[in-house]
Amino acid sequence: xxFSFASRNSKSIRLxxxxxxxxxxxxxxxxxxxxxCCRSLKSITTKMPxxxxxxxxxxxxxxxWAVFFLFLCTLHISVDASKRKRNxxxxxxxxxxxxxxxxxxxxxEKDAIGSRVIRERPCQTHxxxxxxxxxxxxxxxxSCECISKCPELNGGLADKVCSNFNETFxxxxxxxxxxxxxxxxxxxxxxxxxxxxxxxxxGECKQLDECTDELMEQFPARMxxxxxxxxxxxxxxxxxxxxxxxxxxxxxxxDDEKKHVYPVIWKFCDLDIKPHDKYVSHHELIPxxxxxxxxxxxxxxxxxxxxxxxxxxxxxxxxxxCLGLKDGEIQERC
Numbered sequence: 546x547x548f549s550f551a552s553r554n555s556k557s558i559r560l561x562x563x564x565x566x567x568x569x570x571x572x573x574x575x576x577x578x579x580x581x582c583c584r585s586l587k588s589i590t591t592k593m594p595x596x597x598x599x600x601x602x603x604x605x606x607x608x609x610w611a612v613f614f615l616f617l618c619t620l621h622i623s624v625d626a627s628k629r630k631r632n633x634x635x636x637x638x639x640x641x642x643x644x645x646x647x648x649x650x651x652x653x654e655k656d657a658i659g660s661r662v663i664r665e666r667p668c669q670t671h672x673x674x675x676x677x678x679x680x681x682x683x684x685x686x687x688s689c690e691c692i693s694k695c696p697e698l699n700g701g702l703a704d705k706v707c708s709n710f711n712e713t714f715x716x717x718x719x720x721x722x723x724x725x726x727x728x729x730x731x732x733x734x735x736x737x738x739x740x741x742x743x744x745x746x747x748g749e750c751k752q753l754d755e756c757t758d759e760l761m762e763q764f765p766a767r768m769x770x771x772x773x774x775x776x777x778x779x780x781x782x783x784x785x786x787x788x789x790x791x792x793x794x795x796x797x798x799x800d801d802e803k804k805h806v807y808p809v810i811w812k813f814c815d816l817d818i819k820p821h822d823k824y825v826s827h828h829e830l831i832p833x834x835x836x837x838x839x840x841x842x843x844x845x846x847x848x849x850x851x852x853x854x855x856x857x858x859x860x861x862x863x864x865x866x867c868l869g870l871k872d873g874e875i876q877e878r879c
Contacts, residue, residue, distance in 0.1 A: 676721025691725035692718065707750035707839075709743050710736075720744060744831070746838035756843040764843045765869045772808035773797065785811075789878075809868045813861055814879035823879060824858035 668679035671687035678692040695718035698704045704716045714720040724742040727734035734740075779785050780794045790811055797803040816825045816832065830848055837844050851859050851867035859867075865875035 674721070675717055676719075676723070676725045691729060691731065692722050695719050695722055705749045706747055707745045709741075709745045710738070711745070711750050713750045717744065744835060746835050748839050751839065753839070753842045756846055760843050761847060764847050765867065766805075768844075768847070769805035769809055769868050772812050773804055776808040776811055805868070806870060806874045809865060809870055810861070810876055810878050813864045817879055821879070823877070824860055825864065826858050830859075 667681055667685060667687040671679045671689075673679050673689035676692055676695075677689045679687050680690050682688040695716055698716055706714050706717050706720055708714060708720055714723070720742060723735065723739050727737060727739040727742065730737075776785070776790070776794045777798065780791050785791050785794070790807075793803075793807040793811070797805075797807045813825060816829045817823060819829065834845050834848065847867075848859075851863050853863050853866075861877055861879070862875055
């Protein structure tokens with residue numbers, strides 16, 4: 546399976562899929578389902594001006610679209626780790642804004658031929674965040690502006706997303722285009738409040754199931770068991786990409802007391818990536834919450850309550866306690 550970043554020049558950045566584990570809760574329990582999804586850029590055929598993100602979604606299931614977004618949330622873009630994380634989903638927007646910044650470490654900049662290409666086609670290597678496109682300014686430099694029009698998809702349910710205003714948008718591009726317009730107070734902005742628009746979950750907005758006290762009480766054990774199943778499956782597929790984690794999950798498979806300890810710690814480290822500062826912020830939780838909220842209404846309130854001191858960050862201690870680990874079981878392994 547292959548996704549494309551389609552540009553106006555019909556060129557593409559090819560993304561080769563790798564196996565990832567998605568979850569499907571049924572009757573309050575998690576069951577694993579293997580899906581093909583994008584995890585890393587394996588081959589870039591070309592980058593063209595005004596690149597627009599689009600997905601060939603004719604046969605995409607909801608979960609495939611979900612894991613595609615997970616990839617986008619985990620692109621290795623440069624983020625200043627010293628910047629303070631805020632207690633708000635605008636953290637995600639700050640992450641996306643960094644895409645617009647020029648990467649001075651781009652090897653093309655240091656190459657004579659590459660430098661000439663950049664001068665002639667400044668948007669070729671300049672990436673813009675969701676809802677934006679690259680344009681050439683008066684100084685012949687690249688600039689990210691609100692995208693004039695999002696690419697047309699097939700209009701299926703797999704494309705739609707739900708915002709924090711409980712309004713459905715046709716695509717992520719449309720959602721972030723609206724946010725961009727309102728943030729810059731453009732005439733096309735339909736609601737000034739949309740300057741704070743962000744993704745709530747994938748799929749159309751709907752009436753979510755109630756997260757009852759009973760379900761919330763059961764959730765830590767369900768989530769810990771889910772993480773164990775995911776980690777074990779990734780080990781089988783040799784996709785943990787870390788020998789230490791493979792050894793730890795192998796030990797957990799033989800010892801019930803470790804069964805939920807190591808997977809819980811592993812997932813914390815897996816989420817703590819941008820920035821890697823030994824804390825998990827709200828935007829770093831999106832890879833868990835965005836695809837799962839429509840099916841598991843307790844996940845967001847559960848993870849919010851893990852932030853005991855309400856500082857916008859979840860420490861390894863808060864994470865471990867929240868998922869039922871004892872003090873002696875919580876270890877720093879990131």
